[in-house]
Amino acid sequence: MTTLFSKIIRREIPSEIVYQDDLVTAFKDINPAAPVHILIVPNVEIATVNDVQPEHEAALGRLFTVAKKVAQELGVAEDGYRLIVNCGYDGGQEVYHLHMHLVGGRRLGPLLPRKE
Numbered sequence: 468m469t470t471l472f473s474k475i476i477r478r479e480i481p482s483e484i485v486y487q488d489d490l491v492t493a494f495k496d497i498n499p500a501a502p503v504h505i506l507i508v509p510n511v512e513i514a515t516v517n518d519v520q521p522e523h524e525a526a527l528g529r530l531f532t533v534a535k536k537v538a539q540e541l542g543v544a545e546d547g548y549r550l551i552v553n554c555g556y557d558g559g560q561e562v563y564h565l566h567m568h569l570v571g572g573r574r575l576g577p578l579l580p581r582k583e
């Protein structure tokens with residue numbers, strides 16, 4: 468199986484890539500939830516956080532250093548932004564290739580609605 472995001476990483480399907488290195492790729496979300504909405508994805512296929520192994524630590528740590536860099540470059544670092552990793556069905560994960568959302572450019576409000 469190859470994931471949708473692997474095809475984006477290999478540039479087999481189009482996307483707006485804003486950063487890429489040997490461990491991670493960052494590209495614009497196709498359906499942005501805010502003025503800035505970037506997905507930062509390990510180049511290796513990891514389905515969910517439940518599948519994370521110790522050998523993934525370098526790539527997963529890189530998600531944060533790239534989040535910081537991209538936030539600065541896109542002008543949201545000073546005002547702030549939110550980093551989100553959804554896991555599985557209840558977590559609202561749609562694409563089963565672990566990824567970090569970087570969302571900003573407006574006041575985001577509370578993390579979750581306070582309801583059951």
Ligand code: 5GP
Nearest residue numbers: 471482494495496497498553559560561562
């Ligand atoms: P999840 O719900 O899995 O955490 O987030 C998946 C994200 O991938 C969604 O925000 C969705 O808009 C985005 N997405 C789905 N398909 C594509 C695509 O083909 N290209 C890009 N750039 N983003 C996509």
